[in-house]
Amino acid sequence: MNRQCKLCPAECGADRTTENGACGASNTMRVAKYGLHPYEEPCISCKNGSGTVFFSGCALRCVFCQNFELSRARVGQEVTPERLAGIFRELEEMGAENINLVTASHYVPQLLKTFAIYRPKIPVVYNTHSYEKLEALRALDRYIDVYLPDMKYFSPKISARYTGKADYFEYAGEAVKFMASRAPQFEGDKMVAGCIVRHLVLPLCTNDSIEIIQWFAALHSPAYFSLMGQYTPYGEIEKFPELSRRITPREYKKVRDFLLGSGIENIFLQELTAADTQFIPDFDEKTKTLF
Numbered sequence: 394m395n396r397q398c399k400l401c402p403a404e405c406g407a408d409r410t411t412e413n414g415a416c417g418a419s420n421t422m423r424v425a426k427y428g429l430h431p432y433e434e435p436c437i438s439c440k441n442g443s444g445t446v447f448f449s450g451c452a453l454r455c456v457f458c459q460n461f462e463l464s465r466a467r468v469g470q471e472v473t474p475e476r477l478a479g480i481f482r483e484l485e486e487m488g489a490e491n492i493n494l495v496t497a498s499h500y501v502p503q504l505l506k507t508f509a510i511y512r513p514k515i516p517v518v519y520n521t522h523s524y525e526k527l528e529a530l531r532a533l534d535r536y537i538d539v540y541l542p543d544m545k546y547f548s549p550k551i552s553a554r555y556t557g558k559a560d561y562f563e564y565a566g567e568a569v570k571f572m573a574s575r576a577p578q579f580e581g582d583k584m585v586a587g588c589i590v591r592h593l594v595l596p597l598c599t600n601d602s603i604e605i606i607q608w609f610a611a612l613h614s615p616a617y618f619s620l621m622g623q624y625t626p627y628g629e630i631e632k633f634p635e636l637s638r639r640i641t642p643r644e645y646k647k648v649r650d651f652l653l654g655s656g657i658e659n660i661f662l663q664e665l666t667a668a669d670t671q672f673i674p675d676f677d678e679k680t681k682t683l684f
């Protein structure tokens with residue numbers, strides 16, 4: 394992987410020992426922030442917050458990314474597997490409900506080294522855009538308790554427009570199918586194993602959302618489906634005028650009503666009041682920033 398990286402479906406072939414790949418990552422992990430995050434689904438954040446580790450870089454790079462500075466690898470500090478293991482321990486000591494790896498798929502080999510050094514005592518959550526190869530997911534699977542995958546786009550035209558990747562669903566469909574097969578388990582109100590598939594409704598994309606819901610319903614998986622209405626204009630969207638507004642109540646209602654009638658039983662719904670920049674992770678005193 395290091396000399397000619399083909400870890401993710403982008404297969405950019407970068408020599409990560411001497412350069413950064415299309416995801417912005419070199420051979421050494423970079424972490425931008427870590428801390429206790431209260432805005433995940435209630436069964437993930439629970440009382441103390443999710444022990445979130447935000448990695449720098451991203452292989453998908455949506456133009457409207459709500460973590461833009463992180464996904465473009467503009468911020469972050471290099472961390473060795475030993476240091477990341479130390480961050481896991483630190484989050485446990487802070488009272489984190491789980492260790493939540495956010496957009497870490499371009500660092501799978503480094504994560505495997507980290508888990509060999511220290512395996513957290515609390516559940517490990519894998520939070521991903523789902524533009525993943527199955528081989529990478531399988532390699533990591535025994536260390537992951539809860540999957541938190543996004544299912545972003547159904548239409549190749551839409552994914553090509555917002556990420557440059559027409560094959561998003563081709564890969565994400567298989568990846569989410571794999572992750573969604575994990576049966577949910579709870580300890581009290583806390584999910585300790587399972588999968589929550591997330592979907593963010595975009596302006597003018599309600600039909601794409603409905604395709605995704607239909608596809609997910611047909612899987613008959615035990616996973617939860619989390620519908621999010623928090624889209625906030627952000628990132629490099631000057632060339633995409635349709636992304637310059639939030640979704641309307643009418644757009645959200647159309648998708649929500651379809652979801653409620655889809656036969657999917659385990660659902661999280663985010664209210665539209667969540668459409669605020671407060672949900673773009675900035676952080677408070679409980680967060681360590683590694684810039």
Ligand code: SF4
Binds near residue numbers: 403498
């Ligand atoms: S993980 Fe990064 S470096 Fe590797 S193929 Fe994907 S984009 Fe390229």
